[in-house]
Amino acid sequence: MNSRIDQTYRDARQLLDHHRPAPGGHRCDQTRCAHETWPCTAVATARRVMATYAGPPAAPTAPDADPPAPPPAAPTGPQRADTARVWLLTTAAYQVPPTAPLAADMGNVMELLHRMGTASLAQLAVRLGRPRMVIALILRALTSCGWATDTATV
Secondary structure: OOHHHHHHHHHHHHHHHHOOEOOOOOEEOOHHHOOOEOOOHHHHHHHHHHHHHOOOOOOOOOOOOOOOOOOOOOOOHHHHHHHOEEEEEOHHHHHOOOOOOOOHHHHHHHHHHHHHOOEOHHHHHHHHOOOHHHHHHHHHHHHHHOOEEEEEOO
16 A cells, blocks of 8 residues: 555544544534534545455456456546546544634535545536636645545546
8 A cells, every 4th residue: 555545544544533423323523523413424434435445355366267358448638637536534624623714715625525525626616616726726735734635536
């Protein structure tokens, strides 16, 4: 595993350690997602991330078996850049108080990532009605703060 994947895995594990059902078991105990039913979006996303790293074991192949078919061609150019990676919030982002003063667009991107769990740059741009370049700059800023990370989907 490379260091980015290791960090994503650690963030998911840490998030699962921090989020617990509130007394009564119907809501999350974290302030940012206290209004959500248990399990909250963050926990569901962290569970999906953990599941991708614990994927099913590869099936053994017979020595005389045909080689597997090559994967379909991946999109290239701007389309690939917008859809080949999904973004998610890190554990550090969930430590930011909901009342912290943030630029409106940055707060909107964080809120949308929180609600969706993971999203591509194209999805964020469409849902927020903002140019992709603006969303790309915000994601770059969130990544440099350690509040967001991306992972390849293909």
